[in-house]
Each structure stands twice: as C-alpha cells, then as structure tokens.
Amino acid sequence: MPVSIKSAREIALMREAGRILARVHEELGAALKPGMSTLDIDRLGEKLIRGYECVPSFKNYNGYPASICVSVNEEVVHGIPSKHRILQDGDIVSLDAGVIYRGYHSDAARTHAVGNATPEAQKLIEVTRESFFQGIKYAKAGNHLNDISSAIQAYAESFGYGVVRDLVGHGIGTHLHEEPEVPNFAQKRHGIKLMPGMTLAIEPMINIGTPDVLWMDDDWTVVTEDDSLSAHYENTVLITDGEPEILSL
Ligand code: MF3
Ligand code: CO
Numbered sequence: 001m002p003v004s005i006k007s008a009r010e011i012a013l014m015r016e017a018g019r020i021l022a023r024v025h026e027e028l029g030a031a032l033k034p035g036m037s038t039l040d041i042d043r044l045g046e047k048l049i050r051g052y053e054c055v056p057s058f059k060n061y062n063g064y065p066a067s068i069c070v071s072v073n074e075e076v077v078h079g080i081p082s083k084h085r086i087l088q089d090g091d092i093v094s095l096d097a098g099v100i101y102r103g104y105h106s107d108a109a110r111t112h113a114v115g116n117a118t119p120e121a122q123k124l125i126e127v128t129r130e131s132f133f134q135g136i137k138y139a140k141a142g143n144h145l146n147d148i149s150s151a152i153q154a155y156a157e158s159f160g161y162g163v164v165r166d167l168v169g170h171g172i173g174t175h176l177h178e179e180p181e182v183p184n185f186a187q188k189r190h191g192i193k194l195m196p197g198m199t200l201a202i203e204p205m206i207n208i209g210t211p212d213v214l215w216m217d218d219d220w221t222v223v224t225e226d227d228s229l230s231a232h233y234e235n236t237v238l239i240t241d242g243e244p245e246i247l248s249l
Pocket of ligand 1 (some may be wrong): 058097
C-alpha cells in the first residue's frame, strides 16, 4: 500500500477526531492523582471517548484488552490497565489513547508526573515532549521522513537519553497503522518525501538509560531493559503546504 493522501473531506474528519482526542487527554490528565488504579484511568478514558461519539481504537486491537494504554515509570508503552496497579506520588505515567470518529483515527500519547516527581523524571517528560516538536520542525512538504526522525534522535540524545528503536510511529487514517513507519532515530535512507495530505502519528519513546526494551510475559507491556524511567509523547500530524497541523493538540 502506498502512503495515502487524505482528501479535504477526510482531513475534516481527522481534525474532528484529533480535537476530541486532545480533549480526552486533557480530561484524563486533570483526573490523575495518587491512589487511582490504572484501570480507573482506562474506565474514565473509555467513557469519555464514547461520550464524544467515538470508538476507542485500541480496544481489542490485536487482542489488546483496554481502551487506554497506561505505562508507569520503567514501562515504555502498552501497559495493560489493572485494578491492582495503584498510582503513587512521584510516579510518571504515560497515557496512550486512540479514537475513531466516523471511520477516521487519531492517536496521541502524553506522559504526566503523578504528584511530585523528581527533577530527573520531570526533565525526561519535558525533553520527550520537546523532541516531538524538534522533529516536526521538519514535517514539511518536500522534506524527507528521515529529517523528522534524525531531529528527534539528535535532540533526545543530546541529553544522554536512549531513543527506543524497537517501536516506531506510523501513518494513520482509516486504519490505526498505515504506511509509512515513522522511526524516532536516523535511517540510512532518506525515507519517503513528505507531501500535503499525509497524516502521521509521530511518537518518540525516550528512556533515561539505554534504548533497549523487553516485552513482559503479558505479551504487551514493553519495559526498559535497565529499569530506567521512560516517557512517550505522540500526536497525529497533518502535512500541509506550509506548517504542519497538529491534529490532536
Ligand atoms: N499508540 C500506539 C500505537 O501506535 C498504541 C497502539 S497499541 C494497542 O501503536 F494495541 F493498544 F492498540
Ligand atoms: Co501510535
């Protein structure tokens, strides 16, 4: 499948999907507090998503059992919500959510500090977020995909952090995962040339320690191999004739 170029009608629907997802994330971020279980977050997220007449795209995706991926501390992504996992003051928690609005997907992730996190943890969260913005400086028609990937890596590594290699961003539209893959690290190839109407989920996953990750026995939860903290930040982005449009912000 070639990389799809969305029509004006499709872009309008993806804008609405993104706008709703941004609100879901704001509401989830505001609700986070010590003592909540990660399942409480999932339940609230699913209720919010359905309340906006959307479908949670992660639920049952390849067997994933929840609507929100909740990944705490050394968990990188795809943590499975559980009533037994209680958020503690000082945890950092990555929330990844996807919605489908009238057939169109939006995908976004945020990492939050619960209560009072250490300065080291707060810096990781902020650098991970900023690495996304460094990357999308290059998200312009005529540039190549690798321009985005390289910029994210260079920024994160300038702080000594490890950029996860085993998971990547992706095209998005009528499906959660479309072509192309969007790595957060430099490729030898330039990658595709960016064109107006492409929609990409750009999602740096950054570890305080090494880039290496492991999969837990639940077959979903990805953790850092060295147990260092990890953060995730993602938005659905539209390539235009000018500046990129961040649909999920
Ligand atoms: N944002 C993630 C992604 O891009 C989450 C999907 S995993 C799921 O792939 F299984 F939970 F859907
Ligand atoms: Co994604």
